[in-house]
Amino acid sequence: MIRIERRLEQPRWLTVAVPVVSIVVAFLFATLVLLATHHPPLHTFKRLFDAAFLDNGAMTETLVSATPLAFTGLCAAVAFRMNLFNIGGEGQLYAGAITGATVALLLAGAPSPVVIIAMMAAGAAGGAALAAIPGLLRAFFSTNEIITSLMLNYVVALILDYLIFDSHSYLRDTSGFEASVFPQGKNLPDAATWPSWTVHGLVIPLGAVVAVALAFALWGLYARTRFGFEVTVIGDSARAGRYAGMRTRRKIIAVMCLSGAIAGLGGASQDGDFRHQLDPRGLTQANYGYAGIVVAALARYNPFAVLLVAFLLGGLQNAGFTLQGADFPNGLVGVLQGLILFCALGGELFVRYRVRIERRHKPVAEPA
Amino acid sequence: MHALLGENGAGKTTLSNILTGLYRPDEGEIRLWGDDVEFHSPRDALDAGIAMVHQHFRLVPPFTVAENVVLGDHRDVGRTFRLHPRAIERRVSELSGRYGMAVDPRARIWQLSLGEQQRVEILKALYKDARILILDEPTAVLTPQEARGLFETIRAMADDGRTVIFISHKLHEVKAVADRVTILRRGRSVATVAASDATPRSLAALMVGREIALGGRARGDREIGESCLELEGVDADGDRGVPAVNDVTLAVRRGEIVAVAGVAGNGQRELAETIAGMRAATDGTIRVAGRALKGGDAREAIGAGVAYVPEDRLGTGVAPGLSIADNVVLKSYRRPPASRGPFLLVRKIRELAVGVMQRYDVRASGPDVPARQLSGGNLQKVVLAREFSGEPVVLVAASPTRGLDVAGIEVVHDYLRDAAERGVGVLLLSEDLDEIRALADRIAVMYEGAIVGERAAETATVEELGLLMAGGEEAR
Secondary structure (H helix, E strand, O other), X not given: OEEEEEOOOOOHHHHHHHHHHHHHXXXXXXXXXXXXXXXXXXXXXXXXXXXXXXXXXXXXXXXHHHHHHXXXXXXXXXXXXXXXXXXXXXXXXXXXXXXXXXXXXXOOOOOHHHHHHHHHHHHHHHHHHHHHHHHHHHHHHOOOHHHHHHHHHXXXXXXXXXXXXXXXXXXXXXXXXXHHHOOOEOOOOHHHOOOEEEEOOEEEXXXXXXXXXXXXXXXXXXHHEHHHHHHHHXXXXXXXXXXXXXXXXXXXXXXXXXXXXXXXXXXXXHHHHHHOOOOHHHHHHHOHHXXXXXXXXXXXXXXXXXXXXXXXXXHHHHHHHHHOOOOOOOOHHHHXXXXXXXXXXXXHHHHHEEEEEOOOOOOOOOOO | OEEEEXXXXXXXXXXXXXXXXXXXXXOOOEEEXXXXXXXXXXXXXXXXXXXXXXXXXXXXXXXXXXXXXXXXXXXXXXXXXXXXXXXXXXXXHHHHHHOOOOOOOOOEHHHOOHHHHHHHHHHHHHHOOOOEEEEEOHHHHOOHHHHHHHXXXXXXXXXXXXXXXXXXXXXXXXXXXXXXXXXXXXXXXXEXXXXXXXXXXXXXXXXXXXXXXXXXXOOOOOOOOOEEEEEEEEEEEOOOOOEEEEEEEEEEEOOXXXXXXXXXXXXXXXXXXXXXXXXXXXXXXXXXXXXXXXXXXXXXXXHHOEEEEOOOOEOOOEOOOOEHHHHHOOOOOOOOOOEEOOEEXXXXXXXXXXXXXXXXXXXOOOOOOEHHHOOHHHHHHHHHHHHHHOOOOEEEEEOOOOOOOHXXXXXXXXXXXXXXXXXXXXXXEEOOHHHHHHHOXXXXXXXXXXXXXXXXXXXXXXXXXXXXXXOOOOOO
């Protein structure tokens, strides 16, 4: 008989061991899938690893995939510090991409640093404005922010489509015949291209640098400021926060806005670093926002761990893109990602509970 | 009838948790009716006939009494897919009749008073045929009259051949009810004595390992000054939006200890929260040192000099997952020396916490220990230390000694007296009449949200107060 019992204490090592073991187990399951479909598992994994980290230019591509994941991962992690579940990273990233691209087009002709800083500010503001909606609803009407933030993702995705495919908006490229047959966003001015640095062949985009800086800043914010202290107290016990005279409502709104701003910054980085136009198809297909929740969960909401996990999952995603083709199992990367999430969430069980296997009950003698 | 007596942190709760399968012993063996047993979970213990009535009830409020009673039972009716409400209700009424515990099996838990809820907990244990019942401080939530009823029930169960283990801090109760008493001190069983041979004084001495003065009223010479907290016709709603505090008018002067007596759930918590700004008054005014508060704003109340020791220590009084250091500055983190501008001075906060831990004798391995891991007494020291450090004008203390051991109670009482001597007006909300009589200058009794009587401490009798607390006619 198998029984599941609650753990009284949660040992520290488990918080590290569970994500690691989860990933290993996910790969074991993937092995089964590969064997069942007649692919050599070890060889396939090796190709995956090579394509993610070792091949020529692989690391550069991995960074391209990892950068948005770092933003959305930080977005989810920040909100969770106050027990808020911001599932809206996806929509907030779109919002940031829209506002970022708009500002870049409006500022055509301005010097590059001005445009870039304006894009960052606009992207952050766009994400924050969107996240403020679930924040306000939660603060004043106790609405569940999981649902409201999730639903807004679809709203923004539709707006994004509308701007490029269904209207002649300012953001849409309407010059020439080709643009009217294949709708796409206007190309952003050259001044709106974010700089990158090349180190030993590895191209580091500005967005990646910003994400790393952001992780440090967030750590400092939470560990060393009054704001972070209040968020931590309220996250631990909202009643204790109210008791200490903290303004819990304001804090909810502020944290949601901060979280949304981070995702929005990620959206602006998509415009400036990688896409150089508002690209609805590319953004909606990438699912950065949802993957960011996985990143944050695997990282256990620690900003530095978010960077690491974003890098690893980014590698996996990148390898998936590169290896797509006839000789590579189609959808393997998606299966792997799903398995990793599944195992990580399942692994949570072992942090909180222990499993005991026992033989049948020994009856206890009753007194006569 | 066996009583378990000991200071907090002496291991009473840990021991009961081992007996009920919540914890597992590191070493040693438990013999039940002569056989070795090993419990892995509460269910194992229940199967063996051991049940516990916890201090905080484990009931499902929207369910009926009968549904709660059958919850977690996995024999006969509990085992089948379908519930048989009639059969369960019949069995519940039969049990409640036999042991003199009147409770309607069809009533829903949230409709019941705390005393009735406790009866449901006991019925739950009886329903599962518990041969051994552990009661953790069962009288904490009862009026003296209700407690007497409980003792009769316990007697009836003992006469029936059941074993009752009774955990209490109240010496006279232990003496009145138990056949034998085991005293625990620092995790060791110090002595087991026959209750008939023991006196409250000898039990207290065994408990703390030294003689202590019982009921010593070191009132001292306190200068009673002008009034520092005035409530005028204050109304407030409870959590469900129904009126909980009804037209309360009360004044506390500097250096005075005013007690509000009453059975839990008669609006004391809501009253305390209203004064502390955690709850908005729907009518009336609250003045602190002559200045009227807007109300409903904890920061305003803190700024005006209201210190508040909440009843719910873990969860309100401290953030349980945060360190002692963080909890020490829970209210002062906005000002120097804990912070400068928007930045926390982490090292300074640690220093402050170490100082507080030394001054107030908080026993923990360091300031980084999460508050959750502290014992009740040490936790209360942290709360009191923080509240006193804010230089308060008024101190509102809600059941500040609930669940503390004799030594802890002594410490808290000393702090409250100190505060009054330093000119702080103390408003003590408590259900413990012994405590109130030991500390208060004036006693107001609260029943169903209203103050139903006020007495000078010297002239009030326990019977008179008990009657008022139970909603009896105002005694003349």
